[in-house]
Amino acid sequence: MQRHSPARTLARLGATVSSLAITLFGLVLVTFFIGRVIPIDPVLTILGDHARPELVERMRIELGLDKPLPVQFWIYLTHLFRGDLGRSVMTSNLVVDDIKLYFPATVELGTTAMIFATLIGIPLGVLSAVRRNSRLDQFVRVFSIVGHSIPIPVLGLISLLVFYAWLGWAPGTGRVGVAYVGMTPTVTGFLTVDALIAGDADVFWDALSHLMLPAAVLAYFSMAYISRMTRAFMIDALAGEYVITARAKGLSPARVIWRHAFGNIAVRLATVLALTYAGLLEGAVVTEMIFSWPGIGQYLTVSLLNADMNAVIGATLLVGFVYMVLNLLADVAYRVLDPRV
Amino acid sequence: MLVEISGLNISFPTPHGMHAAVRDVSMTLGTEKLGIVGESGSGKSLTARALLRLLPPAAVTRADTLRFDGIDVLSASEKQMGMIRGRRAGLILQDPKYSLNPIMTAGDQIAEAWRNRRKGSRRQAKEAAIDLLAQVQIRDPRRVADSYPHELSGGMGQRVMIAMMLAPDPELLIADEPTSALDASVQAEILKLMEDLVSRRNMGLMLISHDLPLVGHFCDRVAVMYAGRVVEELAAGELGQARHPYTRALLDCMPSLTHPRPRLPVMARDPAWLT
Known part of the structure; x- marks a missing residue:
């Protein structure tokens, strides 16, 4: 008895993959924004509390933190698609x-x-x-x-x-x-x-x-x-x-x-x-x-x-x-x- | 004698002590059709299952005699029981929706029963299964063999069940309410089919039912059970002359086409029946 036609299997696979993609996107979105709204300044974590203001400003631009949040998110997404998750501050590795x-x-x-x-x-x-x-x-x-x-x-x-x-x-x-x-x-x-x-x-x-x-x-x-x-x-x-x-x-x-x-x-x-x-x-x-x-x-x-x-x-x-x-x-x-x- | 039962008692432990579900039941069965009727909880299914030693583990069984073709079921080894179950005696349960394994195809389940008795290749077993499906009058046996139980109707499922139990050519078939879950028109077909197969193969049949007229039509003898006892045993043709008040009351509750009554009586139970 034919239980699964190829078309149905394909449709099911498509639905699964797209739901996977949507969930993953949601995960990126939530994690990204939580990461940006926490009251910790990533620049200060790198440079320390007593860094000179112009240095802080330069670092901020270098990390892309001066741009609006949606733009930052977009940049993160495009990098993600290339398999680039950014650099870890702590280990200074990718x-x-x-x-x-x-x-x-x-x-x-x-x-x-x-x-x-x-x-x-x-x-x-x-x-x-x-x-x-x-x-x-x-x-x-x-x-x-x-x-x-x-x-x-x-x-x-x-x-x-x-x-x-x-x-x-x-x-x-x-x-x-x-x-x-x-x-x-x-x-x-x-x-x-x-x-x-x-x-x-x-x-x-x-x-x-x-x-x-x-x-x-x-x-x-x-x-x-x-x-x-x-x-x-x-x-x-x-x-x-x-x-x-x-x-x-x-x-x-x-x-x-x-x-x-x-x-x-x-x-x-x-x-x-x-x-x-x-x-x-x-x-x-x-x-x-x-x-x-x-x-x-x-x-x-x-x-x-x-x-x-x-x-x-x-x-x-x-x-x-x-x-x-x-x-x-x-x-x-x-x-x-x-x-x- | 194929089946000899005397003084059979089955009881279950409850918080208030042992509850006797079957009390002092005796019956015999040869190559004939014996009907056991009774209401739910009267002990008819337990009696039949005790014969195959398929009772729940908690059940305590005692009997003066409980023999299948001379083999003492109570003292038989598990190996001996394996020779009886599925080889010399088959059991058909009420609803194929639950009694067939949902994740195996009908053909595989029949082939499994066949291979258990006869040695043969997978392919031979499959062919035997298809042949058995044809014997239970399934029109498209190859398709049904590859179907899973949920893809079959109740009547088809019960035919698969019958085919599976007939696979090893048993001498006794126990059918526990085999048609209760089916539509009335399908019921008749299934009973007819069982009747044909049983008489053609010269088997014994134990038909358990709560349907008195059905059993009366179909069987040679009828045992009426009430509250764990056989209250009356008589030839099917003599149901009209039943003497026990319970049997009489049951017959009296049936609607009749020829003598319609404005109101059917409700059975008045006499506590004396229990003793």
């Missing part, structure tokens, strides 16, 4: 280059955390739902409530205390030991991957061991959420009549659970996973701070505290863009997995 430096660190951390969270969270949630009210279920529920209730700073600091200070199993903070900094050429920006490409086992193991603790902290938090949602969805699905049908057909329990019940929740779960992953890629600010992880969350926070508006707007746009793309992917997954849509 914001684009900064992002290329910081964002891969966040992606590396977030993706590792997400893989752990998914691989542990989903089976735990399914098992918990299948053996509802069993001891295992009670344990999983408590385990995930704890994971979702402990504030990340507490969890992060405790984990550092236990695994770094007491047990000495984990290395300290940062992405890699001081001795290995800058040892491998940057290809992907993911230190573990770059080390593998360079064939440098020492750097790889060191980077991996630095990655594990912050990833575990983030994974615990996300896993708690994923397993709770999986459990709730599965309990709902297992009560479905089609599950009785599947059992009456004489299918094995594994097939009933995974093919029939889980197959029906996969759609909803995809949305949960996409949003969780988006949350991780926004830059887990607190985790990055605690573990001195040079990611986008840390970059954004430090820029914000220094009123480095080009950096703030650039990083915000990136985060917003990532969020939208993941939402879009969840939407696509919905269409692929659910024949009713």
Whole structure:
């Protein structure tokens, strides 16, 4: 049965892309104007409070701040289209280059955390739902409530205390030991991957061991959420009549659970996973701070505290863009997995 | 005997102690059509599901005898149950909108049932599914096989359900209100279809319904259930001579074309029926 004609698919794609563009434009607009109306003078942040007036005036013209706001916005937009997000005052690099430096660190951390969270969270949630009210279920529920209730700073600091200070199993903070900094050429920006490409086992193991603790902290938090949602969805699905049908057909329990019940929740779960992953890629600010992880969350926070508006707007746009793309992917997954849509 | 049930009790824990939903039910079924009638909550569905051990986990089942073709269902291993369910006994539920898996095509669901019993390639299973769809008198079986349940009407969905349960050539078909969710005209077609298939394949049929005249027409024997008990069991042709006051009251509540009455009576329930 023909469910999607090519014309309809194309129209849908067009609608999605244009809504994406409009949202992104709104994001630029809001961030830009908030950046301009805050009572911090970017010129004075650069030059200091006691700069000479003519110097201040020259800087103001150089930064384009003498022009009316709409004109400034237009200039910003045209630059944006060329892929130019301006220069960061704080790092004096192009914001684009900064992002290329910081964002891969966040992606590396977030993706590792997400893989752990998914691989542990989903089976735990399914098992918990299948053996509802069993001891295992009670344990999983408590385990995930704890994971979702402990504030990340507490969890992060405790984990550092236990695994770094007491047990000495984990290395300290940062992405890699001081001795290995800058040892491998940057290809992907993911230190573990770059080390593998360079064939440098020492750097790889060191980077991996630095990655594990912050990833575990983030994974615990996300896993708690994923397993709770999986459990709730599965309990709902297992009560479905089609599950009785599947059992009456004489299918094995594994097939009933995974093919029939889980197959029906996969759609909803995809949305949960996409949003969780988006949350991780926004830059887990607190985790990055605690573990001195040079990611986008840390970059954004430090820029914000220094009123480095080009950096703030650039990083915000990136985060917003990532969020939208993941939402879009969840939407696509919905269409692929659910024949009713 | 295909089915032997005696002294079947099913109860559920509630905050006020155990609630007995099925009490001391006994019945037998061979290669015949047995109708079970009763109102909602009378225990007819539970009785049928207990036979396939498909009750909710909270249910507590006790029975003197609960056998399918000599196999003790209560003590059977999960593996033995797997040999009964879907191979020797099929179950058709009320509303295909809910009882078919919404994310699998009709053909895949039938093929899955077929492959569970017979070993064969994916393609063979698909062809078998299309063949089964033709057997339940679907005019365009190839198109229906590729359709998802939401693309099918209720009558079509129920035909798919029947095809799926007939795929492994079972000896017993349990149909739990198979036509209650369908239009009256489609109901007749589906019943006719089930009747044909059951008699041609020489199967036993357990038809659960709340529709007394329908069951009377369609079945060989009728068991009337009320509040978890079988209150009366009789040959379908003898429904007119039913003795239990509940059955009599049910029959009395039916409107008649030949002897219309200005007002239908409302059943007066006697608490004595409960004991």
